[in-house]
Amino acid sequence: MSNKILVSGIKPTGRLHFGNYFGAMRQNIELANSGEYESYVFLADYHALTSVKNGDELRTQTLEAAASYIACGLDIDKAILFRQSSVPEVTELTWIFNNLVTMPYLMRAHAFKDNEAKNKDVNVGLFDYPVLMASDILMYNADVVPVGADQKQHIEYTRDIAGYYNRAFGVEQFKEPKELIVDGVAVIPGIDGQKMSKSYNNHIELFCSDEDLKKRVMSIVTDSATSEEKKNPDENNIYKIHKLFLNEEGDKSLRAKFENGGYSYKDAKEELLSTIMKWREGKKEKYNELISNPEKIIKILEEGGRKAKARAEVTMKMVRHQVGLQ
Numbered sequence: 001m002s003n004k005i006l007v008s009g010i011k012p013t014g015r016l017h018f019g020n021y022f023g024a025m026r027q028n029i030e031l032a033n034s035g036e037y038e039s040y041v042f043l044a045d046y047h048a049l050t051s052v053k054n055g056d057e058l059r060t061q062t063l064e065a066a067a068s069y070i071a072c073g074l075d076i077d078k079a080i081l082f083r084q085s086s087v088p089e090v091t092e093l094t095w096i097f098n099n100l101v102t103m104p105y106l107m108r109a110h111a112f113k114d115n116e117a118k119n120k121d122v123n124v125g126l127f128d129y130p131v132l133m134a135s136d137i138l139m140y141n142a143d144v145v146p147v148g149a150d151q152k153q154h155i156e157y158t159r160d161i162a163g164y165y166n167r168a169f170g171v172e173q174f175k176e177p178k179e180l181i182v183d184g185v186a187v188i189p190g191i192d193g194q195k196m197s198k199s200y201n202n203h204i205e206l207f208c209s210d211e212d213l214k215k216r217v218m219s220i221v222t223d224s225a226t227s228e229e230k231k232n233p234d235e236n237n238i239y240k241i242h243k244l245f246l247n248e249e250g251d252k253s254l255r256a257k258f259e260n261g262g263y264s265y266k267d268a269k270e271e272l273l274s275t276i277m278k279w280r281e282g283k284k285e286k287y288n289e290l291i292s293n294p295e296k297i298i299k300i301l302e303e304g305g306r307k308a309k310a311r312a313e314v315t316m317k318m319v320r321h322q323v324g325l326q
């Protein structure tokens with residue numbers, strides 16, 4: 001293993017969808033599998049508590065997210081896959097960081113502002129979300145953090161917090177990590193053209209039933225152009241989703257179909273459906289196999305948790321000493 005460190009988390013707040021996959025998971029998997037990093041990939045169950053208030057639900061969703069990662073190809077011999085809560089030290093580090101950030105600073109966070117704007121009650125956990133995330137990242141001294149575009153600000157907060165800590169205690173404990181956002185897949189659209197998100201119910205789950213998949217794909221919103229009309233792929237929702245699955249050549253030929261005319265939306269949707277079905281081949285079976293053997297997933301997560309915790313203990317030993325807790 002090299003000494004470059006990659007840290008990435010995903011919140012198990014529901015079944016994972018193609019927005020999660022193309023926006024974050026795919027990069028995490030490719031980078032972790034490349035073997036170029038010591039990779040920490042975790043299910044952010046402490047973060048999920050800010051919205052999930054049902055133990056069984058959180059447990060199930062955490063296992064489903066882990067199964068999705070493995071089914072999508074994460075090599076668990078190359079990445080440490082674990083539950084965030086297997087490392088309770090991150091909550092301790094969060095508490096220490098909490099004393100270095102101010103309320104006005106956290107009030108500038110997008111997630112907090114969005115929730116405030118919608119007049120939602122913001123719990124203290126949600127308010128403190130960026131600090132817990134900084135702890136996740138700094139605990140393992142990450143060099144890179146692959147995330148979706150929406151998480152960029154959180155990584156900026158993480159860099160700030162690393163600097164606040166180092167200056168406050170006169171140490172070089174934490175290095176400033178970089179976010180890794182892949183161009184062109186910054187925001188994945190959903191079936192209605194808005195950002196794909198569970199909250200808009202416009203998402204396509206990675207491993208839903210074939211019937212649900214068909215229903216979702218066939219209800220992608222389009223304009224009323226006829227089959228013969230030429231269509232601009234860049235303004236077309238079916239194209240924008242389909243191209244994510246294609247290589248350069250496949251993309252070229254799909255664009256041509258839209259541009260040349262004679263390609264109905266029904267044809268376009270059916271072709272997308274068959275692309276997704278092909279993508280799921282092998283993966284869906286693997287997912288179902290894991291989900292029906294949860295003890296296998298639990299074992300993998302526990303093993304990963306032990307490794308991550310051992311690393312966290314090293315960091316915390318130094319931190320506790322630096323701040324005077326030990």
Ligand code: ADP
Nearest residue numbers: 019020023024147148186187188195196197198
């Ligand atoms: P949701 O919006 O469905 O609740 P989350 O906020 O839990 O999804 O997303 C988890 C991560 O997956 C995000 O932080 C982001 O990195 C990525 N992601 C989710 N939806 C998209 C999308 N539509 N485009 C790009 N990335 C996304």
Ligand code: TRP
Nearest residue numbers: 007008009010011044047133136
């Ligand atoms: N906030 C991230 C999301 O919503 C999940 C997350 C938690 C994370 N801790 C992290 C991502 C650390 C990268 C690194 O997607």
